Amino acid sequence: MNATAGAHRVCPHCGQVNRVPESRAAGARCGACRSPLFSGEPSPVDLARLERFVSRDQRPVLVDFWAPWCAPCRMMAPQFVSAARELEPAMRLLKLDTEAHPEAGARFAIRGIPTMILFHHGRESARQSGAMSASDIVAWARGAAR
Template sequence: MCRGCPPAPRHRYKCGPRHMPMKQPEETTQFLTRCDGKTSCTRRPKMTEKRRVVCPNCDSINAVPTDRPAEAAKCGRCHAKLFQGFPIDLSSERLERHVANSDIPIVVDFWAPWCGPCRAMGPIYAQTTKSIEPRVRFAKVNVDENPQAAARYSIQGIPALVAFREGKVVARQAGLTDAQALRGWVERLAA
C-alpha cells in the first residue's frame, strides 16, 4: 500500500512498486498511472462522460467531456468553435447528420425568406440561441431550398419549430412564438 494513497473506497486500484493498476473501464485508463510507492497517488480513476456534438462548420462528430465548458469547445478537425452563439443553417442532408449524431437536443426552425412571421421570429430565435447554448443546439432549415426535410417532418405551415432528442422528434411548436414562450418551451426541453 502506498503511503500517499487515500484510504478505500476512494482508492480504487492497487499501487506500489510491483502492482499495476487494476483494470478499469476504457475511458478511465488514461487517468491511471503506476505508483512508485514513494510519492502520493494524485491520479485517481475518474469517470469522464462525453457527449457527441456535431461541428456546425465541417459536420465532424466531436466527443465533448461533460465536465468541461462546452461553450469553449472547438472542433477537433476544423478547429471552429462548436457553439458560436447563432443558429446554424442546415440543408436536409446536414440536418440528418446532426440529428442522428448529437447527444444534446436540437431545435430546428423551419422557415422561408418570404414568410413575414418567420422574419419576425428570426431575432427572437437568434437571441434565445445565445442564452441556451450549449445545452441545446439551434438550427434553421429553409423549406424552399430543402423541401425533403419539410416533407420528412410533415411541416404544414411556417414558422414551425421541431425539437429532436436522440434522433427522434420530441416536440413541435407551430406558428410565431414570442421570446418568453420560446424560452419556456426550450427550457422544458433542456431539462
C-alpha cells in the same frame, strides 16, 4: 453521463462529430476544422446536415423550419437568435430554409411555418408552430426537453 467522458457534438461547419466534456462545452472547438462548436447563433443546415445532427449530437436539437418569404418567420428570426444565446451549449439550435430545401418540409410533415421541432435521442420529441418571442421559445424548449 460522466461529466469527464463528454457528449458527442456535431460541428456546424464541417459535420465532424466531437466528444466534448460538459465542463468545456461553451468554448469547445472542432477537432477537425478548429471552428467553434457553439457560436451563440443558430446554424443554417440542409436536410443531410440536419439528419446528421439529429442522429449523432447527444444534446437536444431545436430546429426552426422557415422560409424567406414568410413574414412571421422573418419576425421570429431575431427571437430565435436570442434564444440560441440562452440555450446553447445545452441545446443545439438550427435553421432550415424550407424553400431552398422543400424535401425537408415533406420529410418532417411541415404544414405551416414557422415550425419548431425539438429532437432528442434521434427522434422528434416536441413540435410548435407559429412565431414566438425569445422568452417563449426558451421556456417551451426547456419544458419540452425534460
